[in-house]
Amino acid sequence: MSRPQEVNDFITDHSPNPVCNKCIANGLGWSNDAAHPAQITGALATTSDFVQETGTCSICKDSKKVIRRA
Numbered sequence: 001m002s003r004p005q006e007v008n009d010f011i012t013d014h015s016p017n018p019v020c021n022k023c024i025a026n027g028l029g030w031s032n033d034a035a036h037p038a039q040i041t042g043a044l045a046t047t048s049d050f051v052q053e054t055g056t057c058s059i060c061k062d063s064k065k066v067i068r069r070a
């Protein structure tokens, strides 16, 4: 499965709750990987399927940039 697809699925699994890039990386086991999910979520946010905004991550509860299913 491609990385964008993994990110897409992770966000969809948590829908309608928003998640942050850090929790996406942790959730997908990318913590030791240089491939940061920010570029992927940035690309997903340009589609009508996703909304990226400042909010509270449903996993780590931090207030930061999060993404969720539109």
Ligand SMILES: [Zn+2]
Residues within 6 Å of the ligand: 019, 020, 021, 022, 023, 024, 057, 058, 059, 060, 061, 062
């Ligand atoms: Zn988080």
